Amino acid sequence: MLDSGKPGPNVMVQALTHGNEFCGAIALDFLFREKLFPVKGKLTLAFANVAAFARFDFDDPDRSRYIDEDYNRVWADEALLGARESVELRRARALRPFVDAADYLLDLHSMHEPCRPIMVCGVGGRGGEKGIALARRIGLPADLLLDTGHPAGLRMIERGAFSDPASPRTAVLIECGQHWEKSAVDVAVDTMMRFLAVLGVIEPSSAGEALRMKKPRSQRVIRVTEPVVARSMQFCFERPWKGLEVVAKAGTPVARDAGQVWRTPYDDCVMVMPSVKHLKPGTTMVRLGRYEPA
Numbered sequence: 174m175l176d177s178g179k180p181g182p183n184v185m186v187q188a189l190t191h192g193n194e195f196c197g198a199i200a201l202d203f204l205f206r207e208k209l210f211p212v213k214g215k216l217t218l219a220f221a222n223v224a225a226f227a228r229f230d231f232d233d234p235d236r237s238r239y240i241d242e243d244y245n246r247v248w249a250d251e252a253l254l255g256a257r258e259s260v261e262l263r264r265a266r267a268l269r270p271f272v273d274a275a276d277y278l279l280d281l282h283s284m285h286e287p288c289r290p291i292m293v294c295g296v297g298g299r300g301g302e303k304g305i306a307l308a309r310r311i312g313l314p315a316d317l318l319l320d321t322g323h324p325a326g327l328r329m330i331e332r333g334a335f336s337d338p339a340s341p342r343t344a345v346l347i348e349c350g351q352h353w354e355k356s357a358v359d360v361a362v363d364t365m366m367r368f369l370a371v372l373g374v375i376e377p378s379s380a381g382e383a384l385r386m387k388k389p390r391s392q393r394v395i396r397v398t399e400p401v402v403a404r405s406m407q408f409c410f411e412r413p414w415k416g417l418e419v420v421a422k423a424g425t426p427v428a429r430d431a432g433q434v435w436r437t438p439y440d441d442c443v444m445v446m447p448s449v450k451h452l453k454p455g456t457t458m459v460r461l462g463r464y465e466p467a
């Protein structure tokens with residue numbers, strides 16, 4: 174943690190929440206190399222699931238996503254303060270004081286499929302609108318997501334006051350692009366620098382020098398209406414979705430699972446972060462949503 178010694182927000186940037194998603198770690202490394210120091214408030218930089226990252230293997234990269242369980246599904250008090258043990262719970266328990274002290278949190282991720290960057294702003298009606306407002310101040314990326322969470326467990330950005338619309342504490346999660354895309358690093362660096370600059374933690378001039386990309390001309394909000402959750406190991410998609418496709422017609426089959434067919438519930442349905450990489454009953458395979466009117 175870096176302390177400016179001056180009053181200001183307590184800000185946290187987290188990388189490696191998933192051990193195979195290292196654009197965030199490269200962004201934090203950039204921050205260290207630039208020797209950037211907060212001009213006000215406090216700045217916490219965290220490499221989260223380092224145990225999973227440590228076993229990264231080019232021949233089997235998905236194995237380093239986590240060791241025992243998804244680090245980004247353990248953030249409810251029942252799990253964190255409970256008796257259950259896992260590598261990820263131990264790490265989350267160690268980092269919890271920093272997460273709980275943060276006024277603003279940016280969590281850096283990447284995706285399985287080549288897809289435009291998406292800012293996951295939180296759950297609609299439960300703090301997600303604060304995330305949208307912050308993402309609009311950051312100005313990146315073009316696609317902002319209000320979702321419904323994951324049945325498998327609470328994410329870091331939903332923990333405690335982050336989910337309370339009445340609290341100013343705000344957390345967002347950026348999916349920077351596909352895991353191995355070079356541009357994912359540029360998105361991670363730009364989002365982080367703009368995030369720190371709009372909160373006043375670094376000077377806008379030092380952020381400006383580091384920026385690598387143009388801001389999108391506009392930002393649009395996708396509101397997720399429902400997750401498609403796998404019921405069996407037979408789950409499969411009707412088409413190899415990459416993400417953010419807009420399916421024109423209501424009733425179009427998008428996936429099937431143990432005799433059941435999932436269809437789009439309305440026209441112009443957006444496929445949000447489809448993935449079959451971690452198929453397991455109870456896992457969210459894709460989320461269905463629509464663009465809000467501009």
Ligand SMILES: [Zn+2]
Pocket residue numbers: 190191194282283
């Ligand atoms: Zn991730």
